[in-house]
Amino acid sequence: MSATVRASDEADAALQTAAALQTAAVPPLPPCAQGQKPMRADAKRNYDQLLVAASAAFQASGVETSLEEIARQAGVGIGTLYRHFPTRNALIESVYRREVELMCARADELLRTEPAEAALSEWMSGFVRHVAKKRGMATALKAAAAEAAEASGSGVAPADSELFTYSRGLMYGAADRLLAAAVADGAVRADVDSQDLVRAMSGICLANDQPDWQDQAARLVNLLMDGLRFGATGVPVAPAGGSADAAVNAESR
Numbered sequence: 001m002s003a004t005v006r007a008s009d010e011a012d013a014a015l016q017t018a019a020a021l022q023t024a025a026v027p028p029l030p031p032c033a034q035g036q037k038p039m040r041a042d043a044k045r046n047y048d049q050l051l052v053a054a055s056a057a058f059q060a061s062g063v064e065t066s067l068e069e070i071a072r073q074a075g076v077g078i079g080t081l082y083r084h085f086p087t088r089n090a091l092i093e094s095v096y097r098r099e100v101e102l103m104c105a106r107a108d109e110l111l112r113t114e115p116a117e118a119a120l121s122e123w124m125s126g127f128v129r130h131v132a133k134k135r136g137m138a139t140a141l142k143a144a145a146a147e148a149a150e151a152s153g154s155g156v157a158p159a160d161s162e163l164f165t166y167s168r169g170l171m172y173g174a175a176d177r178l179l180a181a182a183v184a185d186g187a188v189r190a191d192v193d194s195q196d197l198v199r200a201m202s203g204i205c206l207a208n209d210q211p212d213w214q215d216q217a218a219r220l221v222n223l224l225m226d227g228l229r230f231g232a233t234g235v236p237v238a239p240a241g242g243s244a245d246a247a248v249n250a251e252s253r
Contacts, residue, residue, distance in 0.1 A: 047084050049074040054095045059133055063092055063140045089144045093163055096137045100167045103130050107174035117187035120178040121225050124201055127171075128217045132205040171198050186235040188228040200224055 039047060053073035057065040067088065071081040085091035106126060110119035145158035158164070175194035182188040204220045207213045 043084075046074070046076050046080050050076065050081055050084060050091070051095055051098055054091055055099060058092070058095060058137060063088070063136050067091070089140065092137050092140055093144075096134065096141060097163060097167070099130065099134065100170055103127065104170040104174040107178050111177065111181055115187075116178070116181035116185040117229075120182045120188065120228075121221070123174070123178055124197075124224065125218065125221050127198075127201050128204050128221055129214075131202060132207075132213065132217065135205065168198075182228075184236060186233040189231040191231075192228060197228075 038044075050070065054070045057070050057073065067081060068078050070091075071078045074081070081091070085094060103126065107119070107123050110123055113119075114122065141161075141163060142158035145156070145161040145163070148154075149156045149158070149161075172194040175197045179188065179192065179194060179197065183190045201221075201224070204217050204224070207216045207220075210216060
């Protein structure tokens with residue numbers, strides 16, 4: 001199979017995956033976007049199609065992929081792309097933000113449909129796949145944030161920019177809900193917090209430059225889950241005034 005055919009197949013697969021994610025429930029817009037005038041239905045449709053197409057293109061070809069090709073895949077003109085996203089970095093940021101939101105919304109979906117321990121394990125695996133595949137976007141956004149901070153003299157570190165602060169808050173919140181539900185079920189130890197978990201999973205993602213990184217990541221996630229199970233009570237914890245099931249259900253809402 002030629003490199004061109006493989007790249008085409010990868011792009012098609014990425015586009016299908018992004019389109020599937022697009023159908024998932026999306027949390028409310030972040031604070032910085034609230035209060036803006038609502039988009040017309042056709043403009044919102046174009047905006048969403050551009051995010052889906054850009055996500056697929058960035059995953060298949062990197063963040064320097066042609067914006068004209070992204071517009072073509074989205075079924076819109078390049079002028080429409082620039083009306084929504086005046087710069088490449090604006091598009092990268094919007095894709096990154098949306099995908100973090102979708103990933104964190106997935107935590108609540110899993111808590112509604114799976115036992116707490118299974119929900120935590122599946123979300124951890126999805127987190128690692130997401131972060132490893134999106135490192136190119138994060139690198140580009142941190143570079144842009146550093147340039148902006150230098151130009152403005154604000155002194156804000158890239159990791160402390162609005163986007164990354166917002167994203168960390170969502171990830172820590174999702175991890176908190178999953179851990180609390182699993183602890184309430186007696187499935188994992190109670191002395192691990194969301195920052196411990198997110199940092200450990202982020203470390204696993206650093207192996208993504210290896211040919212077999214997906215297999216390595218799966219093994220490391222399993223090891224991490226074993227560590228979380230070590231010392232667990234194995235007995236659901238019933239909070240005062242309610243059952244353990246009620247606590248888990250409350251966490252998942």
